[in-house]
Amino acid sequence: MSTQPLFLIVDDYDQMRRVLVSNLKTLGYTNMITASNGEDAIRKLNANPVNVILSDWNMPQMTGLELLEWVRKDKKYRFTPFIMITAEIERQQVEKAIAAGVSDFILKPFSSGTLSEKIRKNLQKTPVKTPIPTVKPQESEASPFDAPVSADVEIKVDTTLTILAVDDVPDNLTLISSLLENDYRVKVASNGQKAIKICQSADKPNLVLLDVMMPDMDGFDVIKELKANEETSDIPVIFFTAMDEPDSIIKGLEAGAVDYVTKPIKPTVLKARVGNFLRYHRGYEELKNTLDTMMENAKLRDDVEHIVRHDMKSPLAAIIGTINSVGKNESITQEQLKTIEDLSYTLLNMVNLSTDLYKIETGRFQLNAKPVDIVRLTEKVAEEIRLGFSTKNIKINTKIQVAGELFAFGDELLSYSMLHNLIKNAAEAAPAGSAVFITVDSGENIKVSIRNLGVVPESIRDNFFDKFVTVGKRGGTGLGTYSARLIAEAQNGSISMSTSEDSGTTVEVTLPRATV
Structure with a gap:
């Protein structure tokens, strides 16, 4: 009999099912069944002892979320790893999946390494044991955080977690503190008002x-106030109730409590309930953190795409301008052909640039520095901007302070993107009929200064190079100067901005000088 886990792959797209099957086989797994929608998945789950579910989110007939909700209501699959695969990250929807009991997420597109890590992590998790209730009133269900009660219940110690015990009887607070203080940080409150304040x-x-049961403000009032406040609504509550009060159990759970413990308190039961719940809660928090990371990474990818699309407009405009010029003259020179060829390669390289920008933002970029002819590169970008802004009658004036070639130590494509963003932004900000002045100078380092006669609004001067900072610029994303800062710093350089009514705005980039 095979000891391999049985995977159920659920996706309405046949090719995606094939890809997942292929990836799992590559990772060494051999037992897989597939389903084309949620209803088909339920039939497969009823007929097969599935160990791991990989499900798409958006499917006809039954969505991945609806399938998840069905799975978590089934006793057999209540704790089976359920990994949701999605190309869309929308916090409200994903939080619904977390609340429904999703085990993990995989964001499309994904690598086999990501798939392997997610599966490994979820298979290693110790499943929660089948609930064994300490008390089971007919009107309520057993606690999902129960565990077999014995003297040797193993509770994972985590003194970074804080537990607040609330009881008007001092002896009860003493008992709870003595039971839990070696495993957790314990705070106590003798009434509801103190509890809410903490x-x-x-x-x-x-x-x-x-x-x-407390005077003045009972436990139900405390839960109600906690859940009504956004700052405290997510704090889980386990309440104490007498064994012969099933109505209190139901009322407490309906008010938002996650569990209950009956009085008189049994030490092993209390420690097991607390330990099991906090183990679940830690997993829940880890999943929320994973979601935040996924959403941030997805946002980063979107930002990079914005940057690249933003940068590609001028090379395209230059290509179109060159082609139009050829059309009017009904002939084409070698120089014009070379211009079109260079700009086409520039566009191709900018597609590749997106990968580097994403790596810079996520801290995984490694610079392979080489000498970059900064004079040639600056003049090339300036010529492209001239063509793109000819209708605005903006002059682009370059002044090279050093005779001959001048090489920076960095990456040519990144430097091109940085200069392109900065010179294009300067041309956009310059008043019509004015000029952009570009100066290249050298000392110990290379300095490129880009000045226009426009003035940066006071509201964004202090955070000019931050992400999404823009004002009064139609279609502006606030990513051009941000990506320029990223690129300058990734090449061990720096960037600064000064602005005034008298002299306009100057952006200065400093890059290490290369010895050739």
Whole structure:
């Protein structure tokens, strides 16, 4: 009998199912069945002992989220790893999946390494044991955080987690503290008002153990106030109730409590319930952090695409301008052919540039520095901008302070993108009929200064190079200067900006000088 896990792959796109099957085989897994939609998946789940579910999100008939909800209601698959595969990251929808019990997410497109890591992590997780209730009133279900009660219950110690115990009886607070203080940080409150104040503090607890029966403000009032406040609504609550009060159990769970413990408190039961819930809660928080990382990475990719699209407009405009010039003269020179060829290669390289920008943003970029002819590169970009801004009557004046060739130590494509963004931004900001002045100078380092007669609004001067900073610029993304800063710093250089009514705006880039 095979010890390999059985995977169920659910996707309405046949090619995607084939890709997943192929990837799993490459990773050494051999047992797989597939389903083309959620209803087909349920039939397969009823007929086969599935160990891992990989499901697409957007499917006809039954979505991945609806399938997840069905799976978590089925006792057999309540704790089976369910990995959602999606190309769309929308926080509200993903939070619904987390609340429904999703185990993990994979964002399309993904690598086999990502798939392997997600599967390995979820297969290694210790499944929560089948609930064994300590008390089971007919009107309520057993706690999902129960565990077999014995003297040797193993609870993972984590003194970074804080538990708040709330009870008006001092002896109960003493008992709870003595049971838990070696495993967690324990705070106590003798009434509901103190409990709420602690929950609203900067050091709010990870879990509240709350007595229901208290004078002045009972446990139900405390839960109600906690859930009504956005700052405290996500703090989980386990409440204490008498064994013969099933109505209190139902009322507490309906009010938002995650679990209950009956009085008199049994030490092994309390430790097991707390330990099991916090183990679940840690997994939940890890999943939320994974979601945040996924959303940020997806956003980074979108930003990079914006940058590249932004940069590609001028080379395209220059190509079109050259072709139009050829059409009017009904002839083409070798120089014009060379211009079109160079610009076409520039566009191709800019597609490749997107990978480098993404790596810079995520801290994974490694610079392979080489001498870059900064004079030739600056004049090339200036000529492209001239063609693109001819209708605005903007002059692009370059002044090279050093005779002969001048080489920076960096990456030519990154330097091109940086200069292109900065010179194009200067041309856009320059008043019609004015000029952009570009100066290339050298000392210990190379300095490229780009000046226009426009003035940067005061509201964005302090964060001029930050992401998404733009004002009064139609269609502006706020990514051009941001990507220029990234690129300058990735090449061990720097960038600065000064602006005034008298002299206009100057952006100065400093790059290491190469010895050739």
